[in-house]
Amino acid sequence: MKSYELYIDEYACWGCLACEAACKQEHVPRDGIRLIKVTEEWSHTTEGSLDFSFRVHVCRHCDDAPCIEACPVEAIIRREDGIIILKEEECSGCGACIDACPYDAIAFDAEQNMAQKCNLCYQRVDQDLLPACADNVCPAHCIYFGDPEEIRQRISAGAGIAEPVQSS
Amino acid sequence: MEFSYGNAAREMEVYGYDSVVKSHCRMCHGGCGVLVYVKDGRAVKVTGDPDCPINHGTLCPKGIASIQLAYHPDRLTYPVKRRGLKGSGEWERISWDEALETIAERILDYKERFGAESIVMGYGTGRDNEAAIYRFANLLGTPNVLTAGHFCYGPRIATSIITCGTNPIVDYENAPRCIMVWGNNIVISNPDEYKGENFSAALNKGAKLIAVDPRLTRIAARADVWLQLRPGTDAALALGMLHVIVNEDLYDEAFVRNHVYGWEPFVERVNEYPPDRVEAITWVPKEKIRQAARLFATTKPAAIQWGVAIEQQINCADNDRLLMALMGVTGNIDARGGQVLFQQPRIRNVGHFGAHRMLPDSQREKRLGGDRFRLAGNFSIINPKCVWDAILDEKPYPVKMLFFISSNPVMTRANARQVYQALEKVEFMAVSDFFLTPTAELADIVLPAATWLEMDYIGDFWKRHGYLLPRRKVIQVGECRSDHEMLNDLAHRVGQGEHWWDTFEQALDWILEPLRITWQEFQKMDYLRGEVTNQKYEVKGFSTPSRKFELYSTLLEQWGYDPLPQFREPLESPYSTPELYERFPYIVITGRRMPGFFHSENRQLPWMRELHRDPVVEIHPDAAAREGIREGDWIIIESPRGRVRQRAKLFPGIDPRVVSAEHAWWFPERNDSGHGWDESNINILTDNAYENCDPAMGATHIRTLLCRIYPENDTGGLL
Numbered sequence: 001m002k003s004y005e006l007y008i009d010e011y012a013c014w015g016c017l018a019c020e021a022a023c024k025q026e027h028v029p030r031d032g033i034r035l036i037k038v039t040e041e042w043s044h045t046t047e048g049s050l051d052f053s054f055r056v057h058v059c060r061h062c063d064d065a066p067c068i069e070a071c072p073v074e075a076i077i078r079r080e081d082g083i084i085i086l087k088e089e090e091c092s093g094c095g096a097c098i099d100a101c102p103y104d105a106i107a108f109d110a111e112q113n114m115a116q117k118c119n120l121c122y123q124r125v126d127q128d129l130l131p132a133c134a135d136n137v138c139p140a141h142c143i144y145f146g147d148p149e150e151i152r153q154r155i156s157a158g159a160g161i162a163e164p165v166q167s168s
Numbered sequence: 169m170e171f172s173y174g175n176a177a178r179e180m181e182v183y184g185y186d187s188v189v190k191s192h193c194r195m196c197h198g199g200c201g202v203l204v205y206v207k208d209g210r211a212v213k214v215t216g217d218p219d220c221p222i223n224h225g226t227l228c229p230k231g232i233a234s235i236q237l238a239y240h241p242d243r244l245t246y247p248v249k250r251r252g253l254k255g256s257g258e259w260e261r262i263s264w265d266e267a268l269e270t271i272a273e274r275i276l277d278y279k280e281r282f283g284a285e286s287i288v289m290g291y292g293t294g295r296d297n298e299a300a301i302y303r304f305a306n307l308l309g310t311p312n313v314l315t316a317g318h319f320c321y322g323p324r325i326a327t328s329i330i331t332c333g334t335n336p337i338v339d340y341e342n343a344p345r346c347i348m349v350w351g352n353n354i355v356i357s358n359p360d361e362y363k364g365e366n367f368s369a370a371l372n373k374g375a376k377l378i379a380v381d382p383r384l385t386r387i388a389a390r391a392d393v394w395l396q397l398r399p400g401t402d403a404a405l406a407l408g409m410l411h412v413i414v415n416e417d418l419y420d421e422a423f424v425r426n427h428v429y430g431w432e433p434f435v436e437r438v439n440e441y442p443p444d445r446v447e448a449i450t451w452v453p454k455e456k457i458r459q460a461a462r463l464f465a466t467t468k469p470a471a472i473q474w475g476v477a478i479e480q481q482i483n484c485a486d487n488d489r490l491l492m493a494l495m496g497v498t499g500n501i502d503a504r505g506g507q508v509l510f511q512q513p514r515i516r517n518v519g520h521f522g523a524h525r526m527l528p529d530s531q532r533e534k535r536l537g538g539d540r541f542r543l544a545g546n547f548s549i550i551n552p553k554c555v556w557d558a559i560l561d562e563k564p565y566p567v568k569m570l571f572f573i574s575s576n577p578v579m580t581r582a583n584a585r586q587v588y589q590a591l592e593k594v595e596f597m598a599v600s601d602f603f604l605t606p607t608a609e610l611a612d613i614v615l616p617a618a619t620w621l622e623m624d625y626i627g628d629f630w631k632r633h634g635y636l637l638p639r640r641k642v643i644q645v646g647e648c649r650s651d652h653e654m655l656n657d658l659a660h661r662v663g664q665g666e667h668w669w670d671t672f673e674q675a676l677d678w679i680l681e682p683l684r685i686t687w688q689e690f691q692k693m694d695y696l697r698g699e700v701t702n703q704k705y706e707v708k709g710f711s712t713p714s715r716k717f718e719l720y721s722t723l724l725e726q727w728g729y730d731p732l733p734q735f736r737e738p739l740e741s742p743y744s745t746p747e748l749y750e751r752f753p754y755i756v757i758t759g760r761r762m763p764g765f766f767h768s769e770n771r772q773l774p775w776m777r778e779l780h781r782d783p784v785v786e787i788h789p790d791a792a793a794r795e796g797i798r799e800g801d802w803i804i805i806e807s808p809r810g811r812v813r814q815r816a817k818l819f820p821g822i823d824p825r826v827v828s829a830e831h832a833w834w835f836p837e838r839n840d841s842g843h844g845w846d847e848s849n850i851n852i853l854t855d856n857a858y859e860n861c862d863p864a865m866g867a868t869h870i871r872t873l874l875c876r877i878y879p880e881n882d883t884g885g886l887l
Contacts, residue, residue, distance in 0.1 A: 014355035021229035
């Protein structure tokens with residue numbers, strides 16, 4: 001069974017929020033629920049000057065996922081391909097997974113009293129379609145999906161970056 | 169299992185869509201190729217078109233949210249006329265026939281009684297409808313078309329035509345080695361030709377990056393050199409960089425010798441701006457100025473990604489001309505990978521379609537402000553205050569009718585209170601738009617405009633990257649009509665029929681005719697592009713009076729202006745008004761771009777509003793502490809002319825003497841007809857006095873002004 005990973009090269013992220021809109025278009029979650037969320041980050045460079053970048057909060061589908069352990073009703077499961085799914089219909093709304101997630105990547109729908117997170121568009125993936133955010137929507141080409149080893153090779157080769165059309 | 173980007177065939181199978189239509193998005197000033205999926209007659213999904221050279225399949229949040237715009241429950245889907253008093257919010261449904269007949273009767277009546285010049289047509293950022301609006305106005309005989317052109321894109325067109333013949337565009341497809349991004353946030357804004365994707369790809373290929381911006385954007389953070397200038401001093405900074413380039417002999421000597429007009433007087437002018445002086449003006453350390461100048465001048469090819477921020481200033485035309493001077497003297501003009509003077513396919517272009525030659529000279533002479541803002545006047549552009557004054561004071565003649573097509577001047581033009589007053593007073597106003605905006609609420613008749621999803625058109629018809637892309641109609645919403653079709657119909661009702669067409673598709677055929685193709689043939693293509701060649705000036709010179717690259721503008725001289733670019737201190741600043749600065753101790757910059765919004769648009773689209781719910785003013789943490797302001801507080805921003813409220817965000821990437829406010833905020837969710845137009849609208853604070861405008865272009869200086877800031881609670885409930 002192939003394993004899958006969603007990898008975001010945050011250095012390249014411009015904070016344009018196209019991934020957030022693409023996710024909304026695919027899943028149409030309730031207003032205020034952002035399964036992928038981009039935030040601003042301030043820090044200092046090694047030279048001491050101010051630095052500004054973006055952080056992308058989305059389920060990492062961790063190898064060692066604390067949310068699975070935290071869930072008292074076993075509503076969060078790992079598939080063989082590594083995709084971790086939160087089954088909303090089984091969620092009790094206790095919020096334990098939200099506290100357990102180190103990436104601030106699980107949202108809470110108070111009206112429906114349930115947690116929601118990125119299920120890596122498994123319905124699309126199972127049909128040979130890329131997750132909505134990773135389907136080349138990003139103008140920085142900083143969202144990668146696929147086999148973890150292949151992603152690392154693509155990044156080190158500078159691939160995943162669309163080649164511009166040559167003028168003639 | 170194989171994955172591929174933008175797999176339309178598989179999308180169709182999996183989701184059971186009925187069809188997918190290739191088209192061209194128009195949610196901003198430019199356009200991207202898109203795929204629109206359709207099911208049961210409704211557009212249900214928008215994605216990027218992988219075959220489009222502008223976006224290579226990527227998209228921005230606005231483009232994705234197009235469907236929320238098209239099917240928004242508040243959208244106007246039939247013509248209405250106002251029942252009660254202006255601003256009463258009482259509207260009555262009418263037929264297209266009644267709407268257009270009423271507008272036509274008014275046009276003919278005002279033309280008869282007060283002259284065609286008493287009717288002002290207008291558009292905002294333009295929905296690719298610019299050429300049709302100019303055609304209608306010129307054939308009607310009014311020289312008054314009120315657009316954003318005095319301070320947005322129009323200046324780039326006007327100044328580039330008088331300097332080098334056309335607007336030089338960054339040649340992203342041939343990988344510039346150095347990109348200087350000047351007052352522009354191309355990755356989240358609404359750029360004109362190429363989009364963030366092309367810029368991003370050029371950086372990934374290793375281009376050096378220089379950022380000129382008062383704020384630490386992500387572009388500035390990634391830059392090799394970031395020049396954090398005092399807002400409004402762009403011209404001085406450019407002159408300082410030119411000083412370094414000229415005096416260190418870093419310029420392209422052969423280009424200057426053979427192709428530049430006015431080099432010696434230009435050098436004299438540049439020598440008035442040595443780095444010490446420029447540092448004092450701009451607050452940028454002179455070493456950084458030297459570093460940026462050297463990097464830009466010695467890395468080939470290099471290009472400048474410029475934008476609107478430098479145009480909404482009193483130095484508008486000279487800012488543009490100085491950036492072109494930087495492109496020119498470094499030999500990057502019309503160079504591969506530099507800044508190319510692209511050519512369109514040989515169609516009937518916007519100038520031809522706009523029928524400018526049909527406007528009689530006797531009417532052209534009546535252009536409002538034409539004698540004052542002569543660069544603008546020569547490019548059919550007017551300054552907005554001229555129109556408001558002509559309505560309110562009836563000088564030099566009365567303006568009786570306004571017809572705004574996709575424009576919301578109450579939110580987007582300086583001195584919003586005067587704009588509102590003028591719109592309240594004008595005898596008759598028609599508007600074509602998607603929603604009942606604060607501007608539309610003051611109209612007599614409002615027409616339901618079509619979005620890009622609802623029209624056939626030649627996308628990017630007026631852009632300068634040489635591409636034309638078919639925009640194909642996907643859906644019909646209510647009775648909405650494209651502005652082109654509406655004007656084609658109205659033209660027949662006011663006696664212009666012989667210059668228009670039976671259907672607008674025939675107009676598209678007419679535009680394309682020189683290529684010997686029809687719209688039906690074109691709409692089967694992905695795109696067309698004009699021939700790309702470089703250094704065309706070697707053969708035919710530049711398309712200017714001297715056939716040279718005019719650093720010294722013979723046309724500006726002829727029109728009575730300084731032919732050489734200069735820096736003017738903004739009229740309201742720490743240095744020009746020090747006493748005012750004591751009472752208003754911050755420079756407020758206005759109008760930074762936010763993902764999801766396009767000026768006053770999209771506040772009612774849930775996906776976009778969720779990304780940014782409230783108007784936000786950025787303040788340095790030190791300044792916030794001094795003023796007792798905390799993160800998230802609603803605060804008052806007050807200029808000598810008024811005050812508005814926005815929410816504070818502590819933002820370390822800005823000088824503590826500068827704050828950055830958002831523009832064009834209104835609140836469609838409010839049910840009253842004003843929709844909070846004056847509550848957070850930064851143009852309550854801006855000044856539209858003629859003296860506060862670029863003397864040649866009429867660009868209103870709205871980007872920097874003085875203000876004070878304080879927590880809203882301190883007002884004692886005055887707001």
